[in-house]
Amino acid sequence: MDECGLFGQYVWLFGYLAVILTLVCILVILDIVIDKKDLDQDKHRGPVKK
Numbered sequence: 001m002d003e004c005g006l007f008g009q010y011v012w013l014f015g016y017l018a019v020i021l022t023l024v025c026i027l028v029i030l031d032i033v034i035d036k037k038d039l040d041q042d043k044h045r046g047p048v049k050k
Helices: 003-045
Strands: none
Touching: none
């Protein structure tokens, strides 16, 4: 078993997971910010009739 090869695979896998987690966090934060903006607009507008 090649130690370096195995270590390299772990680093690549860890980096890949880190990128995915970062993207998910950004999406969640953007979603929360957008939701807050929508709620603020609704408060200013008052009840919206559909």
